[in-house]
Amino acid sequence: MLIGIDMMGGDYAPAQAVKGVKAFQERFPLIPLCLFGAESVLLPLLQQDQVSLEHITIVHAPDQIGMHEHPTRALKEKPQSSIAIGFGWLSQGKIAAFMSAGNTGAMLVGTHFSIKPLEGVIRPTISTIIPKIDGGTALLLDVGLNADCKPEHLNQFAIMGSVYANVMLGIENPTVGLINVGEEETKGNALTQATYPLLKENKLIHFIGNVEGRDILTGKANVMVCDGYTGNIVLKMAESLFDIATHQQIDTPYFGRFNFENYGGTPVLGVSKPVIIGHGISGEKAFMNMLCLAKDMAEKQVMQKMSIALRPQA
């Protein structure tokens, strides 16, 4: 099980990516890693931080995709970039998972063209962890991959989110809620009004009804589904709470949990292999946690389990 990481992506890469690898290695010295990046840049940094190369493969990728490049064009024009080469290895089965804190669009396009959606998946999705005030965690999806959604998309997100919450967060029979503007079944916009009956009928999930804005942080449901436009706004608003708390010199465990670095990155769900998209401003801790998440996803075979849940019924 070789975990692949783009060492060149992100505002603080490669220096912080190297430090993240070092921190991961201290926790899991035997897990082999595959680093994609410019050898001449990486080697001195790895040496400087005294990273053991025993379980490390360095794949030389002389080029890199900038944070603001056009994703499709950049992937086509830069076949020697760390992201392009990383996806090549992933699609050939040479690595078990791939992650980057670089150009999000390129990561999504790369995922789309190099590995397949799971059978039956209409739209892959991305999710985030939301810290619940009672100490637990909830899962919110989609958080930006699908800005416009149809009811059947949200219905599938609910299944994928339930599998993820069960396998990765250890929640037995996770409750599912629909992000909405009221508690009653008939409330909502056209999308949520049409989605509610689908979720209610869905036997693969444990639907508990609508979740209003005030219940997102209190975590009424273990899994919360919405379109990617809404989810992205909720996600970024939740992330900003950490900065606001810091600004207010508030240092409580709850607000500390909004620090995105704790979660490492956002996995793409509904595809055949783990792909994790990190925050552009990822530092050492975020890189380490991204690697931990990839290792966990690969070990727990969450994608395989999602595939079984999503397989079209005969």
Place this chain on the structure above:
Amino acid sequence: MLIGIDMMGGDYAPAQAVKGVKAFQERFPLIPLCLFGAESVLLPLLQQDQVSLEHITIVHAPDQIGMHEHPTRALKEKPQSSIAIGFGWLSQGKIAAFMSAGNTGAMLVGTHFSIKPLEGVIRPTISTIIPKIDGGTALLLDVGLNADCKPEHLNQFAIMGSVYANVMLGIENPTVGLINVGEEETKGNALTQATYPLLKENKLIHFIGNVEGRDILTGKANVMVCDGYTGNIVLKMAESLFDIATHQQIDTPYFGRFNFENYGGTPVLGVSKPVIIGHGISGEKAFMNMLCLAKDMAEKQVMQKMSIALRPQA
């Protein structure tokens, strides 16, 4: 200038409404108020709280609309309810503004049928105040009146919000932002992608581009526009911050400002007269602030100024 208030609406009415009237009277003893409600219930409460009746008109409304009644049906079947009678007075020009912490749907339906939208307004809207971390306030709209919106609706919300921010919040040439999932013009869902160019071309506003989730609380723009589904979720999530801070025993001025009671209620914008919708759980402070807001809106003639800004260009 007579301000009308439904004394029977809300979970803690009429007792807290009476206390709110008392508190308002202490600040503005000469402003006349018109109270709609059951006389036999109100009179003892007013006496008990030693409310001076000198500038108060009590309009007997023996019936009341419950929080969960069907709005249209309730208004039709209960012409003697405090909300129905209040709207009657408003439409006849006997009161200058009307407010209630009761059935929100009934307030919206009542507004729709008793007073007219301003000329040129496609859809009236409701807004909320968002406390900015720098100490200022921003305006967010729509927060739930129009769950599904079209680009031209958002474009008008931007104008109405700008007038409100200027007249009511005292912000000169307020900046307007579009709630969106990225900074670039091309980002977004179908709605925001189509709205961006309209806002950019709109000479009546000072458009500064997209506002991401992380900028909502930091207040990048003075006025933030979005569809009512999204705005309602953002509003309720922001409101929950006060409860979360309380739960975490955090008592800072910033988190204190998320207490909805400070704002009293949500004015309906784009209609000919001030109508304010209060929170169902309004207490004394919220009722008092609702009355202050109605007084301010009437005195500052915000609706008249909105009407001038919205008047179709010749």
